Structures are given as C-alpha cells and as structure tokens.
Amino acid sequence: MAYSDKVIDHYENPRNVGTLDKDSGDVGTGLVGAPACGDVMRLQIRVSDAGVIEDAKFKTFGCGSAIASSSLATEWIKGKTLDEAETIKNTQIVEELNLPPVKIHCSVLAEDAIKSAIADFRAKQAARRELEKQD
Amino acid sequence: MQDPFDTLGLEPRFALDLAQAEERHRTLSRTLHPDRNAGRPPAERRLALGRAIEVNSAWRALRDPIARAECLLARAGVLVGEGNEPRPPASLLMEMMEAREALTVARSHRDAIALEKLASAMRTRESALLEGLARAFDEAAGDRVILAQRALEDLGTLRYVRRFFAEVEAIEEELAS
Incomplete structure (x- = not known):
C-alpha cells in the first residue's frame, strides 16, 4: 500500500518522540492500543498552570500511519489549551495525512491518545485538589 | 473462503x-x-x-494460531477485527510498551544475549496464552457469548505477541548483517 508523502515525512522524521515523567503532577499520559493490529501508542502532555499544553511527547509501536498520526497529534496539541486540544477529531488527521480507509483506525487511536492523556492529567489535578481540601 | x-x-x-x-x-x-x-x-x-x-x-x-482462533470464532458467530474486540487492558498495553522499549534498547546496544532473553520470556508468555486459549475454546464448546468473553482478549494479546516476535526477527537480521 502506498503511503502519502506526509505520512512518510512523519514516519522518517517523527516529531516529539520521547518520554515525559509520568509521575510528575503536570504530566498527563495516554496509553492506547488496537488489538486488531497489535499497535500500542503512548502520548504524554505537560500542562502549564494556565492549562496550556507546553510540551507533548509520543512513542508508538505500530505501522507508518499510526506513527504519523501520533507524531502529527503532538505537533498539533503543543501550545493549545486542554479544551482546544480536546476538540481535535480523527477526521482532521485523516485529511491532513491523506490516510486511506484501512488506516482510519490509526487516526482514531491518536484521537483516543490525546483524550486519554488529557483525562489522566485532569484526574491527577482533581486528586490533588481533593488532597489540598483535606489538609 | x-x-x-x-x-x-x-x-x-x-x-x-x-x-x-x-x-x-x-x-x-x-x-x-x-x-x-x-x-x-x-x-x-x-x-x-x-x-x-x-x-x-x-x-x-x-x-497459524491467530488465524486458527479467528476461524473458530467465525464458526461460532463471534465477530473479530477492528471495532469488534474489547479495548486492550491498560496492564497489557503497559507490558507491551515496556517489552518493545526493551527490544529497542537491545537493538541499539547490539546485544544479542539480551535480545534472546527477551524473546525467551515472550515465548513462555505465548505458550501460556495458547494453552489458555485451547482451554477456553474446548470449554466454551461453540457458545458465542462465552467465547467472546474468554477468547477475544487473549486473541488480541496474541497479536501483540506476534508483533513483538516480528520485531525480534528484524533485529536478529540486523545484528547478523
């Protein structure tokens, strides 16, 4: 199957590959996977006090489209607020990378990863507020 | 077919x-x-x-154990593939992320011994999975609901295991060249 130029570019020069400290209070981690193809994707965000995503990292073991989708996702969410990042839809990724129908699930995975990283960060914040209340 | x-x-x-x-x-x-x-x-x-x-x-x-499992599930009327299978549990995703990262380290160090150790541990994991699946299929005796509950998650895990071994093979080839 032929990959689009943009997929190849992200695959050969993935942006923001790496790890953030998952135990840090300002980091949210999303870990998602597609059992039908054996892909696993981790996407992490570091969020400022103002609720802006200052940094994003990913690590994906999967096909070129899965790597490109997560690489693009980190590029897009950097500098965005959590609320803005949450509105990113997999269809935008499909369009940008020109993904064929059989690879749409890769973009779904990337959207899931963003959402679950945000949810993880928010859960951490809520837990911390709960602790502060008790003090 | x-x-x-x-x-x-x-x-x-x-x-x-x-x-x-x-x-x-x-x-x-x-x-x-x-x-x-x-x-x-x-x-x-x-x-x-x-x-x-x-x-x-x-x-x-x-x-092929994966295709064999898919055939048996199809016979029982259990849908497989994208959208039909449960989300993998977080523990599995974490395990596979760590296993694949360990392979990346072995590859960058060109460490054939570490590679074989990782592969051997995964072979043990695979044997246990295959035994579990064999039991699940025998005990479910074609019951669609029980099979979906008992076999789909292990099938998903098996696909992750296969991906792992594909990577091991690619690294072995790289180290041999």
Whole structure:
C-alpha cells in the first residue's frame, strides 16, 4: 500500500518522540492500543498552570500511519489549551495525512491518545485538589 | 473462503494436532496435483486446481494460531477485527510498551544475549496464552457469548505477541548483517 508523502515525512522524521515523567503532577499520559493490529501508542502532555499544553511527547509501536498520526497529534496539541486540544477529531488527521480507509483506525487511536492523556492529567489535578481540601 | 477445518476434514479445535493436519494437507494436495489430473477433462482439472488452492490456504490458516482462533470464532458467530474486540487492558498495553522499549534498547546496544532473553520470556508468555486459549475454546464448546468473553482478549494479546516476535526477527537480521 502506498503511503502519502506526509505520512512518510512523519514516519522518517517523527516529531516529539520521547518520554515525559509520568509521575510528575503536570504530566498527563495516554496509553492506547488496537488489538486488531497489535499497535500500542503512548502520548504524554505537560500542562502549564494556565492549562496550556507546553510540551507533548509520543512513542508508538505500530505501522507508518499510526506513527504519523501520533507524531502529527503532538505537533498539533503543543501550545493549545486542554479544551482546544480536546476538540481535535480523527477526521482532521485523516485529511491532513491523506490516510486511506484501512488506516482510519490509526487516526482514531491518536484521537483516543490525546483524550486519554488529557483525562489522566485532569484526574491527577482533581486528586490533588481533593488532597489540598483535606489538609 | 470455505471453513479451513471443513476443507481439511478436521475436527474444529484450537488444540489441533498439527502433524495430523499437515498430513491431511499433504495427502489432499497429492490427489489434487495437476500432474495427477493431466488426463482428465478441462472442467475437472479446473475443479481440482481450485480445490488445491483451497487446501493450501486452509493449511496456512490452521497452522497459524491467530488465524486458527479467528476461524473458530467465525464458526461460532463471534465477530473479530477492528471495532469488534474489547479495548486492550491498560496492564497489557503497559507490558507491551515496556517489552518493545526493551527490544529497542537491545537493538541499539547490539546485544544479542539480551535480545534472546527477551524473546525467551515472550515465548513462555505465548505458550501460556495458547494453552489458555485451547482451554477456553474446548470449554466454551461453540457458545458465542462465552467465547467472546474468554477468547477475544487473549486473541488480541496474541497479536501483540506476534508483533513483538516480528520485531525480534528484524533485529536478529540486523545484528547478523
């Protein structure tokens, strides 16, 4: 199957590959996977006090489209607020990378990863507020 | 495609006797071979050729545990593939992320011993999974609901394991060159 130029570019020069400290209070981690193809994707965000995503990292073991989708996702969410990042839809990724129908699930995975990283960060914040209340 | 178990005339079980299945494939292939059917009318030769192709693909499917599990699930009416399978549990995703990262480290250090250790641990994991699946299929006895509950998650895990081994092979080739 032929990959689009943009997929190849992200695959050969993935942006923001790496790890953030998952135990840090300002980091949210999303870990998602597609059992039908054996892909696993981790996407992490570091969020400022103002609720802006200052940094994003990913690590994906999967096909070129899965790597490109997560690489693009980190590029897009950097500098965005959590609320803005949450509105990113997999269809935008499909369009940008020109993904064929059989690879749409890769973009779904990337959207899931963003959402679950945000949810993880928010859960951490809520837990911390709960602790502060008790003090 | 016709059901591979039916094609080879085998009892539909996950714990398949592979030697018996291979023997059945060989016997059928021999009878259906074009050389054996050279004197027959063209329609019969075409039929034999079609059957030969079917027999080959049935054997290919049955000797692969993932395809074999998918065949058995299809027989029971359980849908597999994208959108039909449960989300993998976080513990599995974490395990596979760590396993794949460990492979990346072994690769960058060109450490064949570490690589073999990781592969060996995953082979143990795979054996346990295959045993568990064999039990699940036998005990569910074709019950769709029970099978979906018991077999789908292990099938997903098995696909992650296969991806892992594909990566091990690629690294082994790289280290050998």
